[in-house]
Amino acid sequence: MSSRSTGSGSGRHVHFDSVGNVEIVSTLRGKKVLLTGATGFVGTCVMERLLRSCKVGHLVLLLRGRRGVEPHERLKDLLMAEVFLRLREEVPIEELMKRITVVHADLSMPRLGISEEDWKEVLLKDGGVHYVIHSAASIKLMEPFKKQLQMNFGATADLLELANKMTNMVGFVYVSTAFVNANLPPGSVCVEKIQELFQPSYGTKFGTAEYPFRDYHDLVKYFLSPNLADKDADLMARKLMKLWNFWSTYIMTKNWTEQHVKYCHEKKDKYKFQTTIVRPALITSCAKDPYPGYISNNAGPAGMAMAFAHGLLSYSPYKPDRVMDMIPGDFVANTIILGCATMDRSLPSPRILHSSSSVSNPVTIGKYFQLVMEYFDKEPVNQEILRNFFGWRIQNKIRIKFVSGPEKVFRRSLTVGYWKVVIFFAECISPQLHKAAMMGYGATKLLLNEDVAKGLFFHNGNTVALYGGLDDTEQKMFPCIWSPVYSWDKYTPIFLEGVKVTQVRDAQDAKLKGSPVPRPQSRSSLSPSMRSRGLDVGSMTYSNFYRRGTFQRTPQSSVRSSAAGSYSARSVNTHTSSHRSVGSQRSINENETLSTSMTEVEEILKQTSGSST
DSSP: OOOOEOOOOTEEEEOOOOOOOOSSHHHHHTEEEEEEOOTTTTHOOOOOHHHHHHHHSSEEEOOOOOTOOOOOHHHHHHHOOOOOGGHHSSSSSSHHHHHHEEEETTTGGGGGGGOHHHIIISSSSGOOOOOOEEEOOOOTSSSOOOHIIIIIIIHHHHHHHHHHOHHHOOOEEEEEGGGGGTOOOOTTTEEEOOOOOGGGGGGTTTTTTSSSSSSSSHHHHHOOOOOOOOHHHHHHHHHHHHHHOOOOHHHHHHHHHHHHHHHHOOOOTTOEEEEEEEEEEEEOSSSSSOTTTTTOOOOOOHHHHHHHTTTOEEEOOOOSSSSSSSEEEEHHHHHHHHHHHTTOOSSSSEEEEEEOTTTTTTHHHHHOOOOOOOOHHSOSSSSTTHHHHHHOOOOOOOOEOOOOOHHHHHHHHHHHHHHHHHHHHHHHOEEEHOOOOOHHHHHHHHHOOHHHHHHHOOOHHHHHHHHHHHHHHHHHHHHOOOTTTBBBHHHHHHHHHHHHHHOSEEEETGGGGGTTTTTSSSSSGGGGHHHTTTTOOOSSHHHHHTTTOOOOTTTTTTTOHHHHHHHHHGGGOOBOOSEEEEOOOOOOOOTTTHHHHHHHHHHHHHOOOOOOO
């Protein structure tokens, strides 16, 4: 991809030629695709889109085996999930099962835990698959580091070797995370580029007794050595996290894995296929497909909202004027599929696609928490044991206070002390309760970690460029860019409605279980917040609701500032290869317009230069 630069002063504004036309459906129609993580939130969204919209010929799923459950029974149970309801309306389940093969696997084991028979008779038969989409990963907070590294790095390496034996292979999509760059300073602009960690700037001599490795290959060999005890591995991992400024072992292993994907891509004499790395930001419920509000976990912003709703927390150490990068799950799935369909061009290194909103349509932490409070004021959860434990308060309203200084230290100490008491008594009762308490403590510590909310801007120029190559029909079918045309005020209540219905198990909220959030049968069954949005009950089928454009801004509420518009027009041609911090100068104010924040980000991009990956 050639580039030309224009500009004045000390910086350059880098432009790239058009990537040309991109066609998703015609590229993937009839193809064979191998998918991991099919039981996870993103994996189910990708699977649903591949089968219903892309018309892939055959899908191979790597699923963890269950004792006494045959593969076809496991598949049938999976296809009966709520996410596939629209698909089942269009295609009989018997026909779907003919288009899918389940292979029992364990990604935490060498060679993916796949039997020799499945390896030869299913995976490598007739040249294997055309595409591999690897979305499975271990995000467990309390898992030993060696096991997490094997799951995240080792499984990816084994999948790349498997793909290399398939003569049909066209491309490999690795689903990473935008937070592989989370060790950068607050307010940094993170570009679509792999960050090198073994740099002299860290002031540490690798290859010494303290750090007995010189590169990623030595590093992984060191950790996965059978001679290294789990305890010693955890200790070294904590040292590296401190050295490289990572706040999670998960994102650190993702960074290492990206390096291996890059290594395989560049080794053209052995690996003949192309690779793409997709980096989602914080993932929220689906905005459009398979229906608005669908979500199957409580990670990230969903868990944060439920923690406040249930009274686990009433304060936050985050800075409210920092950007919070969230992206709907179906937009992530569409970006993965977009990356899968654009493997026809040979590139010198992996194409990296950010699935993010902080540059295209940002929302601040303060604004998101405000929307959370407004929603749960109208739609409180009924399980309020933690908030009304002694019956002293019956007020349903929640309030989130942003704290700093001595108050932050005091409140955090009280919270940590509370959980330590809970853990002590839980350990006295049963191992299972102790494990649950430890997980709750780990999740709470994560919510109180200010490094989680650094206000990073994930620049999505590559994603915008590829999306711009789609025709109008496929842009509507596979939306990837959360642009200013979408409203956070309209989307967030339905996102939280989906989280509430999925996670809360009390009788009142369970009435919506088993059907999508926006499909009640009568106006009386509509929640007050949904009635206030003026939804038409008569048209609430899946397809009709999908076509309503629920989250699009009205002309009166659209943000049409000149800076925002100019960014949208130029972002296809904007790129940079260096990281610069905007947080060191100032932060985005939640009351300021989009133009202020985007102007500042663009100034950073103009002052930097680089080349495409």
